[in-house]
Amino acid sequence: MSKIEEKCKLKGVRLTDQRRLIAKVMGESLDHPDVDELHKRVSKVDGKVSIATVYRTVKLFEESGIVEKHDFKGGKARYEQSPDVHHDHLIDVNTGEIVEFVDQEIEKLQDKVAEKLGYKLVDHRLELYGTKIKKN
């Protein structure tokens, strides 16, 4: 049973063949696929799964905190399995490649900024867009 499947059980999310398959594909994905891409990967195993089901399932998983949705610039929503430790993303503007990173100092400063403005931070979005530095 996949890790995502376990989380479904835990959250009381009813499992179907389609959901199990989508969970498996998500769990095996090391990148950040969009719904179309997920549907393609799922279809290789079961060609009868509709894209509507993929949409419904990622939404369900997201609402259950099982996957994370990202709306990076210029395009469709992309998904990844909810990580154990929070991270942010750097997107290569040339290749679309995504690099994950963690910076505790920035995280702390965000809290501080919010507090200074009279707010309690409940969510945030930090995305860096960059170009690869050529090494000589």
Next chain:
Amino acid sequence: MSKIEEKCKLKGVRLTDQRRLIAKVMGESLDHPDVDELHKRVSKVDGKVSIATVYRTVKLFEESGIVEKHDFKGGKARYEQSPDVHHDHLIDVNTGEIVEFVDQEIEKLQDKVAEKLGYKLVDHRLELYGTKIKKN
């Protein structure tokens, strides 16, 4: 002549009555209106301006660096006049209110993170989502 109008001249953007009006409305907006809202405000002055023109104009202004587009969570694109000094945004998740802020330290750290990963930062997105802290 509005500030945005001046920028248009500078960038060689041809001015029309509609663009002048949209520029004026944008310049007078202290919030971050979406296209619908802009169209409403524009329509109060000239009811014949079509929403397609508003879409085309904000896009043109954005490409010319005259306005900034923001895709905050959950909805339509919102616009503001390009500020002289960069700032980021904190969004009140209850009211939708937007607070602008500047934090040089975070900015610096972002550059540092990108560099450490082997990238040159060309753009970034930092949004804080929070709830107002009640004061007693």
Next chain:
DNA sequence: ATAATTGCAAATGCTTTGCTTGTGA
């Protein structure tokens, strides 16, 4: 048994675009 889930196609909401007429420099 039966409430929830699926597949399909149609609908949605924001944004863009083709085409014809109008207009700024």
Next chain:
DNA sequence: TCACAAGCAAAGCATTTGCAATTAT
């Protein structure tokens, strides 16, 4: 004058939804 802009309605694209048939517990 004439390349470019505007208005309108239609098209596009990602995502959601109504409905009838299917399925999990």
